[in-house]
Amino acid sequence: MSNEASLSPSAPRGEGQRDPFAPRFDAAGLVTAVAVDARSGAVLMLAHMDAKALAKTRETGFAHFHSRSRGRLWKKGETSGNTMRVVEIRVDCDEDALLLMVIPAGPACHTGALTCFYRRLAGEGLTDI
């Protein structure tokens, strides 16, 4: 991971300036990735990527993550068929979070909901949105 001055988030940014891409993986080798529906803008799900998942996503154009519970590479939709085609990858200021703009093939959530964020906090409980 380079730490060049041009990567500094507080450095002045010029029109069309290009920075190298240097994702900052955490101690477990992961960055957080948020999948957003490129058409509706809805936040669909949050997952984690290691270097392998990121490389596979860029190589194939389909979202891949690292499953922390199973400890392995996981293609979103590999069993359900609800894959996510990635049309753009955005990066946050300190490069430890990614935003995947995706076209989902089906519901993002394993519950069948379009988004994993289908409930909101109401008092001490949760209600469907």
Place this chain on the structure above:
Amino acid sequence: MSNEASLSPSAPRGEGQRDPFAPRFDAAGLVTAVAVDARSGAVLMLAHMDAKALAKTRETGFAHFHSRSRGRLWKKGETSGNTMRVVEIRVDCDEDALLLMVIPAGPACHTGALTCFYRRLAGEGLTDI
């Protein structure tokens, strides 16, 4: 953290059903929080919350996070003035990620950008969106 059948993400969900709220903090005591502009739907930033930051957010109506680098509670905008008023908190299926619907008082990013996700991956580099 309770583990009742009603919390199971694969349990059938009825109209207006209420589940208890039982956030699943990780080994470091944190959940990931994504702040979204409630007016535009734009993803603004990603940060982490411990139980204290979550309680303070609910109590005050303003986004509070846990700074991993500084190891302390942090009110978004405490120095910049760019606070975030939280109008709704959404929860994902496995309750380890939160989505904060916010009205930001100013730019979300410390660079002055409206969102921390102001760059996209283009080839091996990053370009401003």
